[in-house]
Amino acid sequence: MIEEIQTRIPEYARPSDELYIKVVRTAVEQAIEGFLDRIEHPGAPWDPEPFRMIGKGEAAEGRNLEPLQTAMRLGARVGWRRLTEIAGPLGLCPQSLYDLGEAIFVYLDQLADAAAEGFEEARAHAAGEMERRRNRLLDLLLSRPPAGAEAIADLAKAAGWRLPRTVACVALDDQHGTRRAPALPPDVLMGMGRPAPCLLVPDPNGPGQGPMLDHALRGYRAAIGPPVPLAAAATSLRWACEALDLSGRGVLPRGLLRCADHLATLVVFKDEELVSALAEVRLAPLSHLRPTQQDRLAETLLAWLRHGRGAGEVAARLHVHPQTVRYRLRQLEELYGDQLADPDIRFELEIALRARQAAGAALRA
Structure with a gap:
């Protein structure tokens, strides 16, 4: 069985690896002894643990179950062939051979089930361990203050994550x-x-x-x-x-x-109390107007600050007549006077007006 498995299944062909040859031999011997015990004591409980461990070993080697299942089927065929060869000298009748053949294939299914159970358990454990490492890595990356570069690099390697x-x-x-x-x-x-x-x-x-x-x-x-x-x-x-x-x-x-x-909205709303204080100062000239007047003039002033000083361009942005824009701009000049000529005040006005516009959108939503 060992010779045929190592000859016909490349995954188990390691002639120079004595430890691996010993593992294969142990697995084959356990399978044969387990089968003989089943024949001698049909009602005795069967311990699947050895082949569950073999399945776990396959998972640890990074293989799927196909080589192991192929090896099991190959071993069963070798065993059945040897039994038929010695049936005559032993005086085994055909019915005994049929019974032995059926027992071999039932046992083969049980071995395969035990190995598959161990394989899946090992895979699940490995996946869970990898998930825990990745979660811990994420915790380190998002910690404040950040974790050391060496600790992150070590855990990233263990988690299989490229930095x-x-x-x-x-x-x-x-x-x-x-x-x-x-x-x-x-x-x-x-x-x-x-x-x-x-x-x-x-x-x-x-x-x-x-x-x-x-x-x-x-x-x-x-x-x-x-x-x-x-x-x-x-x-x-x-x-x-x-x-x-x-x-x-x-x-x-x-x-x-x-x-x-x-980014502009995020910056504006980073400190809403400060922006509200700024708006209270810079939008004070509009505070005595009716709400609808405030809205129209604030909208016009923001468009003027954002898109240029020409009434035609502002009108196109607001979808109103240029003459309407000129009228509103004259109102704003009367309310703000020389402040609109100061670039720092214009900058602060745009911040306050953007915040006002965003807050209005939030209320409408």
């Missing part, structure tokens, strides 16, 4: 509590079990990464943080969480957000 130069974190909204993980490549670290579910995407600006995320996160409410060096992964996640929060409040659109597309 990228840049990463982007994705904040996921789990409003229904499903914790359903999106279908993503294995190099994406997933923190679905964290209090706030998130992902860590390596090399987010690499080829195909953008379309991959678009496809995988379709139907999710999520925010993709800005690309940052690996050591700053927590910063990317913080921005992603803030964008997701603003999306939930209606300030930013729903669906899949990219922080890089909304």
